Amino acid sequence: MKNVHILIASLILLNLYSCKKQPKVITFSSLEVLNGDILLCGSGDFGTVDFATSCTTESSEMFNLGLSLLHSFEYTEAEKAFAKVLEVDPNCAIAFWGIAMCNFHSLWMQAGNAHLIKGNRLIEATTELKTTDRERAYINAIGAFYKDWQTVPHKQRIYLFEEGMRSVYETYPEDKEAAIFYALALRAIANPSDKTFKNQLKSGKILKSIFPSAPNHPGIAHYLIHNYDYPELAEKALPTAREYAKIAPASAHAQHMPSHIFTRLGLWEEAIASNLKSTEAALCYAEALGATAHWDEELHGMDYLVYAYLQLGANDKAAEQYDYLKTFYSVFPVNFKCAYAIAAIPGRIALENKDWEGAAQLELPEIAIPWEQFPWERSLYYFTKGYGAIRLGLIEEAEQELKAIKTAHRDLQKAENNYLADQVAIEIANLEAWMLFRKGSIDSAIQRMQEAKDMENNTQKHPVTPGELIPAAELLADLYMENGNIELAHSAYLDNLNQHPQRFNGLYGAAKTASMLNDLETAKMYFQQLLDLGQAYNSQRPELLEAKTFLEP
Incomplete structure (x- = not known):
């Protein structure tokens, strides 16, 4: 320890x-x-x-x-x-x-x-x-x-807090803490559908103006990362992300937060290093408390670790994290971070590896979680099972999972949690699109999948997640691929890589479709990028073996 x-x-x-x-x-x-x-x-x-x-x-x-x-x-x-x-x-x-x-x-x-x-x-x-x-x-x-x-x-009430902090900020312009908390309030009220990032940029401007005079302040670095935790803005936060862990080395959360930016930019090795330190610090804290349960920050870091490992084809390392998770009995505090990680980790491993049977038969670790309190988080489990069933042609089983997801969606609507309800609505659209495809309604399936992609593009990700179980743009590309629309599939894979750089399956899809279009130079470029990802962990994923074969002289 x-x-x-x-x-x-x-x-x-x-x-x-x-x-x-x-x-x-x-x-x-x-x-x-x-x-x-x-x-x-x-x-x-x-x-x-x-x-x-x-x-x-x-x-x-x-x-x-x-x-x-x-x-x-x-x-x-x-x-x-x-x-x-x-x-x-x-x-x-x-x-x-x-x-x-x-x-x-x-x-x-x-x-x-x-x-x-x-x-x-x-x-x-x-x-x-x-x-x-x-x-x-x-x-x-x-x-x-x-x-x-x-x-x-x-x-x-969040808006009232922002109004109050704006008044403090304007009344006491020399007060650094007033500026920092006002910047946090601006981020708190940011509209998840605002693609201009008006509030995030305003907040970031305030924080960056203070940073030179307070370079060791934890809040400035922390909130800058939250403001720029988007594909379009992530580059702005990269220097800060690399400093925050040094500013607050004793904080598990500070060790973890830089990985938000590393993940947005596809810097997987840095994301892994960040979360190994974070989970170690979280475990230290739980041991210091004498806790018999696992702290939520440890699970949060584990989810980001699994996501990063999977993008490097490091299945063994991802499986190690999952096997470790399965040894947990209880967590503290019991909250959305724990519930999300417990549902997402096994789902990611199955779906990223296109293990449809494993996805369809997924069972969650036996950890004490009141799932009825977490509709969005439990919907991830239903989505994994439902999508796996669809890919196996088990439509009746998939319809049962879709029904469960729709129940979760209604629960969130009833609670007036519109943002999370929208997240679940994207899952519903994804499954409905693929169901339509399996039933032979090709045009309707593509239209529904386009709707899912547009919904996801217009709804920013939740801070808890390193990324969707599968991005909707990637699912659209997969659907085009299945239907033989190779040019459209290639375009969709590229679109997905713009939002999710260095994703393993995105690079493979771009390479594969380029080769099918006889665009050999582009195929070589993406296959080489894929091989570069898998080198560090000596990955044996079949996509990498295919890349090696393609690139052989």
């Missing part, structure tokens, strides 16, 4: 306070605030922040640690750090803000209402406490998200 730094409360308080000045002891039970030892792996370094507060000077170091942890989405340990600030200074209102921010996961919608109840109580706890005008503005911004959560929709 890596070195684990346990910051024991009594030792911290001894450093923060002189022995003549004993801190007040407060109870957090009514607010359900996490407290206790702060567990940090490795160096314990999470970057540098400097947030001025009106609280005691003795608490400033711990407050800044909490803020650094928060900026890398290390929510649990960040909350414990802010709790320690309140142990030293129970009247530090901005520490309540910090805890409220730890329960606000800005870039995805959390399940349940517990975080909303807690956040609202935290904000109410600051009502009678003295603050500066600036601190109260920060508190009011996040307070707008929690207020009236029972009646105001989530999307509207």
Whole structure:
């Protein structure tokens, strides 16, 4: 196990306070605030922040640690750090803000209402406490998200948070943290269908303007990566991606985040290195906690690892991750990241290898997950089985899986989670298109598959996923190939590679169709790229053997 730094409360308080000045002891039970030892792996370094507060000077170091942890989405340990600030200074209102921010996961919608109840109580706890005008503005911004959560929709409350942070940013233009949190808020309200990336670019511009004066700030690097996590923008974040892990080496999430950009650009070796470090740090953290379950950050990194390994044809390495996953019994916290990885990892392995029988007969690892709470994530399982069945000609079995996916779609619509409902709608369109094809309705199948591709192109991927189980553009290309439309298939494979560079099956499809069109130079180019991918792991995938044969003099 890596070195684990346990910051024991009594030792911290001894450093923060002189022995003549004993801190007040407060109870957090009514607010359900996490407290206790702060567990940090490795160096314990999470970057540098400097947030001025009106609280005691003795608490400033711990407050800044909490803020650094928060900026890398290390929510649990960040909350414990802010709790320690309140142990030293129970009247530090901005520490309540910090805890409220730890329960606000800005870039995805959390399940349940517990975080909303807690956040609202935290904000109410600051009502009678003295603050500066600036601190109260920060508190009011996040307070707008929690207020009236029972009646105001989530999307509207996210916009209220953005409005609040915009006001802080405009009122205090020299405040770096105001700018950084406003930039995060802009990213949080970005429309997934906006292909101009208006909010992401505006947010990125703010962050890049600050970066030179705060090069070791974890939030700037982290949020820049989230802003540019798109094929069209990824190049903008590559230098930052290569720095973020150095800024916050103790954070499993910071080790992982650069792989978002590496994945967008097809830099598979860098993605693998990033997630090996991330999963190691995540395992260290779980061991430090004494947890018998596996932390969600470990599963998140594993999904990205499997995706990258598969693009290099490294089936053995991908299988190692899956075999390891099958040893898990429980995970913590039980959330969408865990559910997604558990469903996606086996699905990817079967579908990327065109193992239709394995896909059709897929069984999920026996890990304790309440799947009814995760309609989108469980739909991945149904999609894998359904698509595998279609490719085997088992239409009745596929129709049963499609029915299950449509149930998941209705669940998401009922919950008014339109973005995830759209993700599932793409899966439905993919399966319906291939069903039509298998039933002989060729023109209708192509039209439906085009619709699926257009839907996917107009709906940005969720931050949790390295990529779709199979991109719709690649499925369209496969359909053209099956139907003998080789020119259209070649064009579709190239279109897919523009969005998903260096995808193994995309390169193979482009090479194969070029050879069938007698465009030998293009075929050689793509077959060589494919061989280059598979060299490091001595892959034995049949596509690589075909490439070698084609390229032999």
